[in-house]
Amino acid sequence: MSEGINQSDQPVAREGDAPDLFSKFDPLIKQRADLLASGIEDPFSLVMERVLSPTQAICNGRETILLGTYNYMGMTFDPDVVESGKQALADFGSGTTGSRVLNGTYQGHRECEDALKEFYGMDHAMVFSTGYQANLGIISTIAGKGDYVVLDIDSHASIWDGCALGNAEIVPFKHNDIEAMEKRLKRIPEGAGKLVVLEGVYSMLGDIAPLKEMIAIAKRHGAMVLVDEAHSMGFIGENGRGVAEDQGVMDDVDFIIGTFSKSVGTVGGFCVSNHPKFEIMRLVCRPYVFTASLPPSVVATAATSIRKLMHNADKRAHLWENSRKLHKGLKERGFTLGTDVPQSAIVAVIMPDLERGAAMWEALLTEGLYVNLARPPATPANMTLLRCSLCAEHTSEQVDTILGMFERAGKAIGII
Template identity: 35%
Template sequence: MDVFKKCFDYEFVKFLKANNRYPYFEPIQERHGTEATVRSKDVMMLGSNDYLGLSTDSRVVEAALAATVKYGTSVSGSRLLNGTLSLHEELEERLARFLKREKAIVFSTGYQTNLGTISALLGRNDVAIIDRNAHASIVDGTRLGFGKLKRFKHNDTEDLEKILQSFPENIGKLIIVDGVYSMEGNLAKLKEIVQLKKKYKARLLVDDAHGIGILGENGRGTCEHFGIENEIDIITGTFSKSFGSLGGFAAGDKDVIDYIKHNGRSMIFSASMTPASTAAVLMSLEVMETEPGRRRLLQANAERFSNHLTDLGFNIGHSETPIIPIYIDDTMRTFQFWQELMNKGVYTNPIIAPAVPEGNELLRTSVMATHTEQQLNHVLNILEDVTRENGFLAGKVQV
């Protein structure tokens, strides 16, 4: 048996390319905030996670440039040995204060954050109970650890309780959920989950990659939004969304973060965040704290866009955030819809199984604080035209 046989037999991508439906690895030639150039054509960006528009903010760009001049392009080593800069420690202190935690630690990517944090915490007598729609980094973090893995139905706290009931008290239990689910745009039922955490003496980790900077009066995310920050044991997140940079973080009690710092394999065996990325996050954090109007603009754009999509007859599920899915519920029709929109200058993300359950295929759209009303109206007109011309109908979401 040839180990490469699976590669030679992999027909799905070949089929998509042959039928001009391949939607992945599109090279973006230029990007200017809400607009980009793809295939030498200008497109409206409705597929970015740069929710606050900070990746192209002049202050953030200038901070990244200055850090590169001062420290170089890379520290060329892991945090454990030669890769820690004073800039990293400054960011960790600022994040801890912002999130009202004893301590924070930064990783090179958001994926590595969950990989290192979760695997370090899960010993042989522990179990992770995760939402079935949890991000891939959460799933892989549990696989890298020595503990067991159990999944509960998406946002189903009754199913979560049944699983918690099945374990004896002497088993270490770590509940892990996303604050905001990155494909559906809906929120975890954190208030109910906190009650179960207390009842069954578990710990709770919330990956708030898509909530930090967006939700809550001060932008501290989903936990602040629900008023339960003090009930969450660990918060993880990424800098590639609202912070407009690259990297990730975990924040919690000092002893817990110190343990992760010395046992998280993705921390110990990876080069640290680049100076440019770190400085960009520091400046973005300052903007978040001093310019709450960006969050209000983002919320207004998301509400307006969602309402118009619903008026047009699209099924957007239960989104409560700037992540707004358009359910198509069929793989090839999803790719076709994506292609028609791209042809007319609208960049979206086609999402199929296993990223979403089979039958819930969708176009993932996301609005930014920097989108103008005119830009969003233009996109809505194109969506209406493409739907009318191709007979697309919104699918039915299963929850």
């Protein structure tokens, strides 16, 4: 018995006295239980027992083609990238045990930021521990109470959470709708702080934003612009800088957010900017100040990968070939896709419903193919998607094999 507490005087808790804080999840719990009761393997608990390459792994004891990893440029097994991580691990140990502003900035962090500045041709770069934290930190710090954030309704969760953390007024508009965005901007009070947040590539359907038109409108209304290029860095644009580069509007973007967990092939996030006051963010951005920094081995692999991405035009071209081939082949076989033409390395295959989507996912896994099963509320318009993310290391022959797997599974489940 704890001192000073008379246990007999304490009220006895009875069932029903207090609400179960997990009750809000009951519909999802039932949906998952019903899905598993039908005999389908849990699509969200798959374990890769061994990863053989950027495009192959051992899943459930069998060799499986990976088509759902976001490993767009296939840098995870690049010999130079792996070696730099090993050397940093030997030289600096396994972790920093501190935040960037105290004891957590090592030589590798600065080298990684230098690589980012060179890659994007920008004056400032700030590395975060994840891409999620980059959005969370930058948006919540620059847009606070009394400011307005105008954002696409299909924005990533990290963008929405950044808005909420900063307590700014959130003004969403219909996905990729230029007129709707301008109407929202016109309604914002004169003199208020305004931030427009866009994404280069939207991760669910793989479609791109009309950045050129949207950024022009944002600037006309006196708004700053942040573009998340997480799913376009490395392969879109002449130098792989993303959709803003491809559409010729890099100089009009105030902040570019990105991640290391896609094309760079490791983990972490970043923001690059030319704003002259940007460095103050290191002292006022809470998700940066109060988080342990990335391990030395991680920033070393990131820096090496980023520098190699600067000279990867051939890999970018091959990735686009893969994307066009997969998109065309799936469309010809009767599948409904998220975009009319390939716009990125993401090819989304729309399923009739969650049950058949899960069955199709399992059928593909049995064939030896791993893709992502994406479901509401993460998906737009309550869609269930099988989301394919291609890699520059996929061979043309692997794409042929993938198309055969989709055709057999699609016919077996009744999707086509």
